[in-house]
Amino acid sequence: AAAEKGGFDTFMEKEINEQPKAVEDTLLGRTDAEGRLALDELRIDPEELKDVQKIIVLACGTAAYAGTVAKYAIEHWCRIPVEVELAHEFRYRDPIIDETTLVVSISQSGETMDTLMAVRYAKEQGARTLSICNTNGATIPRESDAVLYLHAGPEIAVASTKAFLAMIAAAYLLGLYLAQLRGQLFQGQITDILADLHKIPAKIQEILDNSEQIKQLARDMADTPSVLFLGRHVGYPVAMEGALKLKELAYIHAEGFAAGELKHGPIALIDEGQPVFVVVPSPRGRDSLHSKVVSNIQEVRARGAKTITVAESGDEAVKEFSEAVFHVPETQPLLMPLLTTVPLQIFACALASEKGYDVDQPRNLAKSVTVE
Ligand code: G6P
Numbered sequence: 001a002a003a004e005k006g007g008f009d010t011f012m013e014k015e016i017n018e019q020p021k022a023v024e025d026t027l028l029g030r031t032d033a034e035g036r037l038a039l040d041e042l043r044i045d046p047e048e049l050k051d052v053q054k055i056i057v058l059a060c061g062t063a064a065y066a067g068t069v070a071k072y073a074i075e076h077w078c079r080i081p082v083e084v085e086l087a088h089e090f091r092y093r094d095p096i097i098d099e100t101t102l103v104v105s106i107s108q109s110g111e112t113m114d115t116l117m118a119v120r121y122a123k124e125q126g127a128r129t130l131s132i133c134n135t136n137g138a139t140i141p142r143e144s145d146a147v148l149y150l151h152a153g154p155e156i157a158v159a160s161t162k163a164f165l166a167m168i169a170a171a172y173l174l175g176l177y178l179a180q181l182r183g184q185l186f187q188g189q190i191t192d193i194l195a196d197l198h199k200i201p202a203k204i205q206e207i208l209d210n211s212e213q214i215k216q217l218a219r220d221m222a223d224t225p226s227v228l229f230l231g232r233h234v235g236y237p238v239a240m241e242g243a244l245k246l247k248e249l250a251y252i253h254a255e256g257f258a259a260g261e262l263k264h265g266p267i268a269l270i271d272e273g274q275p276v277f278v279v280v281p282s283p284r285g286r287d288s289l290h291s292k293v294v295s296n297i298q299e300v301r302a303r304g305a306k307t308i309t310v311a312e313s314g315d316e317a318v319k320e321f322s323e324a325v326f327h328v329p330e331t332q333p334l335l336m337p338l339l340t341t342v343p344l345q346i347f348a349c350a351l352a353s354e355k356g357y358d359v360d361q362p363r364n365l366a367k368s369v370t371v372e
Contacts, residue, residue: 006018009353010157010353010359010360011156011157011360012157012159012349012359013349013359015161016162016208016342016345016349017208018152018153018162019165019201019204020201020202020204021153022150022152022153022166023165023169023200023201023204024201025150025151025152026152026166026170026173027169027173027194027197027198031194035187035190035191037176037177037194039130039146039147039177040149041141043146044130046181048099048128049102049178049181049182050181050182051100052080052101052102052128052178053080053081054081054082054083054102055074055080055082055083055102056083056084056090056101056102056127057070057071057082057083057085057104057105057106058090058103058104058115058118058119058122059106060088060114060115062160062163062164063107063108063112063160063163064084064086065164065238065240065244066106066167066168066171067084067104067106068236068237068240069168069171069234069337070104070171070174070175071083071084073171073172073334074171076334077175077178077179078175078178078179078184080178080182086114087105087114087118087119088114088372090118090121090122091117091118091121095125097122097126098125098126098127099126101125101126101127101128102130103118103119103127103129104132105129105130105131105140105144106171107131107138108133108135108155108160108163108167108368109135109367110138110139110140110141111138111139111140111368111370112369113370116139116140116143117372119143120143128145128146129143129145129146130144130148131143131144131146131147131148132148132150132174133147133148133149133150134149134150134152134155134166134167136149148173148174150163150170151166152165152166157360158360158362158367159245159249159365161245164241164341165204165342169197169200169338172335193335196332196335197335199331200335200338200339203328203329203331204338206329207328208346211346213326214346214350215346215347217347218349218351219350219354221275224252225252226275227243227254227276228255228256228266228269228270228274228275228277229256229257229277229279229344230256230259230262230276230278230279230293230296230300231257231258231259231340232259232260232279232289232293233285233289233333234336235280235336235337236256236259236279237337238279238340238341239256239257239258239279240256241256242256242277242279242345242347242348243255243256245345246348248362248365249348249352249362250352250357251362259296260296262296267299267300270300270303270304271303271304273304273306274305274306275305275308276300276305276306277308277309277347278293278297278310278318279310279340279344280294280297280310280312280315281333282312282315282333282336283314283315283317284333294317294321297309298321306323307322308322308323308324308325308326309321309322309324309325310328310340311326311327311328312328313327313328313329313330314330315327326343328340328342
């Protein structure tokens with residue numbers, strides 16, 4: 001069993017540590033000799049893809065947070081409106097779909113019943129369907145018009161880690177593919193973003209190699225009853241995923257919020273000693289988002305919160321307001337989730353292990369939920 005886990009104590013640790021390879025494999029072999037992107041399977045006329053008016057991303061759990069990252073990237077690069085919806089909500093609200101709608105499902109297993117039923121419903125309504133999936137030949141990709149496989153290798157631990165990063169990487173590829181098809185970005189821009197994507201695996205490795213500090217923090221915080229996570233822009237789904245990992249693995253009350261929403265309610269939760277993780281946007285990003293999030297950090301701190309920040313290396317501004325800072329290497333602001341997620345996964349895994357829980361098989365959860 002130790003060999004199966006590649007020398008790690010748990011599949012979860014193994015899979016967290018496999019993330020550089022998982023992302024690399026998702027990105028591998030996607031371009032032809034001219035540097036143009038392609039999908040694995042395409043049973044839609046590319047002309048139809050050019051005419052897509054709206055994208056709806058359908059997924060459940062962790063995959064739905066990857067979907068929110070996908071929305072930010074695809075809208076920015078392709079200028080196509082993107083909605084993200086939990087698959088189990090979608091069918092029951094009379095959604096507006098037609099032949100010009102592209103439904104993108106995201107599923108590690110490709111067997112999640114809620115997602116499958118939503119995809120079938122969308123097809124019946126005339127939508128084109130595209131599956132982002134980790135499991136070759138699974139039901140959802142088989143029933144979809146187009147497929148982009150993650151190639152991240154089997155994921156054994158029930159809570160998703162490497163598949164999440166691979167889903168995000170795949171969503172970027174899809175965004176770039178659609179931008180290329182529709183002439184929305186110059187080929188040179190696409191090549192530049194791809195080059196930055198290819199630098200991500202080494203940067204994830206850097207985070208993994210320097211993870212002792214976050215593991216120690218997790219051990220020190222093992223008795224904490226509640227942890228909040230704040231993020232903004234693509235940091236928002238990362239905050240949601242950080243909270244989900246902690247619920248799933250450590251059975252702790254955890255919630256993720258959009259940092260801008262703080263003042264509209266969640267700030268009332270802040271009390272003396274409340275731990276708050278903040279996923280800080282790049283100081284090089286657009287529209288002063290960084291300074292707004294730094295103000296949020298000050299606001300919760302003024303009310304007694306213990307703030308722990310995940311920030312870009314070189315971001316010194318957050319230091320004086322943070323109990324602890326975890327730096328991640330620089331990349332394009334849109335690509336940051338591939339890095340900022342990693343310390344949060346390590347934190348949840350180490351905290352749950354400290355509490356003596358089985359991180360591979362958390363109570364009440366199944367790897368693939370094949371009932372509605
Ligand atoms: C289950 C798992 C989650 C996963 C979700 C979606 O609830 O416990 O970790 O995110 O299903 O799974 P999928 O295979 O569709 O990505």
